[in-house]
Amino acid sequence: MALPMAAPLTAQEANSDIDVYGSALTEGPKVEGMITARESDRIQVTTENGQATTIIVDEGTEVKASGGFLGLGSKALNTAQLMNGLPVEVETLQFQGGLVAKQVKLKSSDLETASMIRGATQQQFAEHRADIDENTAAAEALRGRMGTIDQYNVRGVTNVYFDSGKWNLTGEGQREICNLATQAEQMDNALLLVVGYTDSVGDQDYNQVLSERRASRVVNYLQQECGWEPWRMLTPTGMAEADPVADNSTAEGKAQNRRVSVNILVSKATEEG
Template sequence: MSNISTINRASLLLATAALLAPASVSAQQENREDIVVSGQQEAQAIVDLSEAPRGPEIEGIISARDSSRLQVTADDGSKTIVGFSDQTEIKASKGLFGLGRKALATDALLNGLPVSVETVQVGDELVASQISLRDKDLKTASMIHNGTAQGFAEQTAATEALRSRVGDIDKYNVKGTTNVNFDTGKATLSSQGKADLCATAQQADAMDNALLLVVGYTDSTGDYEYNQQLSEKRASRVVNYIQQNCGWKPYRMLTPTGMSEADPMASNDTATGKAQNRRVAVNILVSKGLDGL
């Protein structure tokens, strides 16, 4: 059974507060397009970026991007939107002292990648004239983006670093919730539940920067310890199915949690109410810092 429901905000915040995830590694669009600057006639009149006045140099991590803009988050949590185009020079350094630079295409600008950006002022907006990065950082970001098994250790280190540098990653907008239900004492997914999970993954995949938070619940049958373990088992079963059968990437999944009997959807005094409470909620979330970019 699948439905979009109003979430108990207190329970969701409790679940997310301690369960930060690789938000650095949000979904990306990688189409190449010429930059368009908000319809500003003055900006459009500048064909060559070398003609534009110099802007500030920006350093930080790419925390979001679309086809013509980057959001760069600095160490202090401040965010800057910077445009880029085919004129933007993208360089990666490698080796001792950053020697051996090579030119890159715009599809190398991955979320979670530390960059140094030289900008120019085009109308009211900043546009990158040059973006510099390190080759080893690009390899790590690529591993995270591709979700490769051999990059697991580096992925973990990189996402932990990004977590500590993006201050509001635990503040989310909830885009929807799908509930899948279970039989008493069981953690086995039904055919309908499996179909609902893949439909939810497909819905979330169509949203920019979406993550999934999976929370398991039980009814009031059984004691607390048993229900806590059962709620965690149900959540883990859902996560495994979404990743293995619905194509959802691990780096876009917040750590699952079990909430035992907490936050019941209905009264546990009736069989119908208990059936509604034996569930796993799959929440589609977008960080407020990235929503709408």
């Protein structure tokens, strides 16, 4: 998305940092969300409810990343590291009818993830997905024996939901996943298909990887905590923002679309045979 260019500063403004970043300016709102567009000296931050705000950033903007034990450590960054897909908290000042970023706070772990998504090679992606690819050969062989997806009956579906930009499971999500696995264990020849999704916030590349990470997290939990055998899974996948179940123009709709769908499948040939 192209953003408008910043208005040129007057000579007085250009020569006096205090007029732009000092106490003479009125405090603006605190904006918390995800960077969804970046051009030159401006970023667009979209909140969880879908509101987009354009904010000016330049050498006067302080950028801090927190990390380490309990998030107590912090380090200074520069504005060049503010990229699409990065969750941020921005303290602003009002300036010429717009907003200037006084300070941008972010998490080091989020920066690492966004950087990986932006510039990773296929090898780096493979390293992050190793946990869901270990059993691909067995899953593909099983799928070959049992046919294509339209040759399955769906015997149960559970959706688990995620916060914006996140892929960690809630306690409720963990319980629902294991409950589904227990249900599937009672069915002969049942397989599980895991599909991850996102809402419409963020660009396509970011959402593709985010949906895959959500699917991967669910697969890991199924196998490591719920005792589901790896060979009884079809290849998991991420679908980004495809197949929304609700309207992405509302916060409620976005929350419903940030999901992983876990499906119990049984071969039609097995049931009919």
